[in-house]
Amino acid sequence: MRPGLPLLAFLSVLAAAPALLPDFYITLLNYVGLYSIVALGLVLLTGVGGLTSFGQAAFVGLGAYATGYLTTAHAMSPWLALLVGLAVTAAVAVVLGFLTLRLSGHYLPLGTIAWGISLYYLFGNLEFLGGHAGLTGIPSLEFFGWKLDDGRSFYYLTWATLLGAVLATRNLLDSREGRAMRALKGGALMAEAMGVDTPRTKIVIFLIAALYACISGWLYAHLQRFVNPTPFGLHIGIEYLFMTVLGGAGHVWGALVGAGVITVLKQWLQDILPKIFGQSGNFEVIFFGVLLILVLQRARDGLWPWLKRLVPGRAARRVLPEADPLPRRSMPSAGTVLLEVKNARKQFGGLVANNDVSLNVIAGEVMALIGPNGAGKSTMFNCISGVDPVTRGEIHFLGQRIDDLESRQIARRGVNRTFQHVRLLPTMSVLENVALGAHLRGHKGVLPAAFHWERVEEARLLAEAKRQIDRVGLGDRLFDEAGSLPLGQQRLLEIARALAADPCLLLLDEPAAGLRYQEKQELAGLLRRLRGEGMGILLVEHDMDFVMGLADRVVVMEFGEKIAEGLPEVVQKDPVVLEAYLGGVEG
Ligand code: ADP
Numbered sequence: 195m196r197p198g199l200p201l202l203a204f205l206s207v208l209a210a211a212p213a214l215l216p217d218f219y220i221t222l223l224n225y226v227g228l229y230s231i232v233a234l235g236l237v238l239l240t241g242v243g244g245l246t247s248f249g250q251a252a253f254v255g256l257g258a259y260a261t262g263y264l265t266t267a268h269a270m271s272p273w274l275a276l277l278v279g280l281a282v283t284a285a286v287a288v289v290l291g292f293l294t295l296r297l298s299g300h301y302l303p304l305g306t307i308a309w310g311i312s313l314y315y316l317f318g319n320l321e322f323l324g325g326h327a328g329l330t331g332i333p334s335l336e337f338f339g340w341k342l343d344d345g346r347s348f349y350y351l352t353w354a355t356l357l358g359a360v361l362a363t364r365n366l367l368d369s370r371e372g373r374a375m376r377a378l379k380g381g382a383l384m385a386e387a388m389g390v391d392t393p394r395t396k397i398v399i400f401l402i403a404a405l406y407a408c409i410s411g412w413l414y415a416h417l418q419r420f421v422n423p424t425p426f427g428l429h430i431g432i433e434y435l436f437m438t439v440l441g442g443a444g445h446v447w448g449a450l451v452g453a454g455v456i457t458v459l460k461q462w463l464q465d466i467l468p469k470i471f472g473q474s475g476n477f478e479v480i481f482f483g484v485l486l487i488l489v490l491q492r493a494r495d496g497l498w499p500w501l502k503r504l505v506p507g508r509a510a511r512r513v514l515p516e517a518d519p520l521p522r523r524s525m526p527s528a529g530t531v532l533l534e535v536k537n538a539r540k541q542f543g544g545l546v547a548n549n550d551v552s553l554n555v556i557a558g559e560v561m562a563l564i565g566p567n568g569a570g571k572s573t574m575f576n577c578i579s580g581v582d583p584v585t586r587g588e589i590h591f592l593g594q595r596i597d598d599l600e601s602r603q604i605a606r607r608g609v610n611r612t613f614q615h616v617r618l619l620p621t622m623s624v625l626e627n628v629a630l631g632a633h634l635r636g637h638k639g640v641l642p643a644a645f646h647w648e649r650v651e652e653a654r655l656l657a658e659a660k661r662q663i664d665r666v667g668l669g670d671r672l673f674d675e676a677g678s679l680p681l682g683q684q685r686l687l688e689i690a691r692a693l694a695a696d697p698c699l700l701l702l703d704e705p706a707a708g709l710r711y712q713e714k715q716e717l718a719g720l721l722r723r724l725r726g727e728g729m730g731i732l733l734v735e736h737d738m739d740f741v742m743g744l745a746d747r748v749v750v751m752e753f754g755e756k757i758a759e760g761l762p763e764v765v766q767k768d769p770v771v772l773e774a775y776l777g778g779v780e781g
Pocket residue numbers: 542545547565566567568569570571572573574
């Protein structure tokens with residue numbers, strides 16, 4: 195990616211700063227850099243992943259204490275101590291992640307507060323870590339013989355580390371793994387249906403955020419040359435979160451903005467407020483409290499989006515690189531039984547939404563599932579796709595039982611779906627949303643993504659997404675935000691997303707709702723072509739002309755029961771169906 199002019203200007207100012215600014219400001223900038231690294235982790239964790247942590251300061255402490263202890267008590271090289279610190283932090287983060295990330299809603303932030311406090315007291319109470327007095331005599335860093343023993347020399351290391359982390363984070367977010375991370379915010383249900391292992395993805399971003407914090411702590415220890423528990427307490431953890439939110443939790447550069455504004459403002463307020471009030475005290479804390487409330491009320495998205503508007507930016511014009519098509523799964527031959535639902539029962543408390551329903555879908559047919567609202571059709575979809583498992587009964591796909599599998603495992607086998615109530619990531623482009631559907635067709639992980647070593651695979655995934663988008667007729671909306679599409683087109687997007695997974699069974703829940711006549715015709719044409727390729731399609735739809743013109747067979751449900759099954763022309767005339775479905779109005 196070619197850096198824009200504002201970025202070049204920013205980098206030049208950064209590079210020139212040590213030559214131009216007095217020591218005081220260099221120190222301040224060093225702290226801004228260190229805090230930004232932690233905040234960057236929180237951008238991933240909170241802004242992207244939607245997981246709130248108040249406990250990041252504890253991970254900073256792990257990095258600082260690891261190197262503090264090892265370099266003083268064991269005279270270990272700081273660089274080796276960094277590796278040990280990262281390993282310890284990773285181990286602690288994985289354990290804490292497993293324990294806390296299962297928690298949902300406000301229990302998660304409470305959990306992070308709990309371990310934030312625990313680690314803080316641990317630092318203060320361990321004898322070998324110097325107790326509350328801390329550790330002194332930490333050596334300065336040496337970089338190929340260059341001693342980084344003052345703020346000015348340290349400055350370059352801090353900022354190079356930060357910019358490296360920014361670059362890696364940006365690369366990561368613009369990748370297959372990054373899409374999976376961003377999908378967490380759209381709810382685990384959709385992400386899982388696309389094949390994303392959401393518990394694993396949460397642990398991964400938690401781990402990355404913890405490792406960033408650890409690196410910041412390591413730098414901090416060697417800048418300060420001593421550590422004590424104070425900077426790793428809960429209130430600093432809250433401050434990190436505040437920086438992230440203020441800067442713009444969803445934006446990589448927001449971390450720098452937030453850390454910068456808070457650090458400079460704090461310094462300034464600590465000088466000026468006591469003079470105004472005529473007595474000493476931490477008045478800035480009150481100011482920050484008010485500021486946080488204002489930000490949450492007026493600018494939820496933080497300062498970055500607002501700043502970005504002031505900076506003349508280039509319009510994002512993207513051209514997709516050439517790429518070989520992805521390999522496709524082999525389709526079962528026409529007539530193979532794909533799906534067998536055997537006496538599936540689904541109860542919600544006392545409500546029986548599916549009452550021992552059986553049906554099957556064979557390769558190369560469109561099976562329509564119809565019935566009045568509340569009949570249990572979407573519930574059946576959720577059971578088949580593993581979103582909401584059956585209470586009783588069995589579901590088989592290609593002869594294998596799938597009713598006990600996770601939804602991502604079912605997706606992997608080639609069962610892919612759309613949702614009646616559209617589930618997409620509104621601020622992500624149409625292209626990225628559809629590429630999420632191809633998640634299981636890529637394999638490259640976080641590390642290759644951070645260095646953009648996965649560009650060949652990524653190009654193939656994007657090319658596949660584009661192909662499916664063209665297929666559903668949204669080719670001219672590729673780079674538009676998905677949320678800006680009319681609802682009908684959002685449904686088409688979901689179909690493209692399901693197709694990007696290369697399914698052999700496609701579950702479509704009311705795909706034609708909200709489409710114009712012409713669009714419905716085109717959709718019907720597409721579904722006929724897919725059927726011709728041997729795909730099985732299970733279709734829930736209210737538009738009877740659409741259904742009857744397309745379906746090979748029809749199953750009719752009412753009040754959770756299957757009341758009829760057969761050829762469209764036969765079912766259409768069935769008196770039971772007319773009574774139930776058309777409310778007794780005979781045509
Ligand atoms: P359809 O898609 O045929 O319109 P649904 O499958 O959405 O019907 O709903 C069938 C019945 O199950 C409805 O009475 C609905 O209120 C109920 N239902 C669906 N999902 C849930 C749920 N998660 N919890 C409780 N009741 C549900």
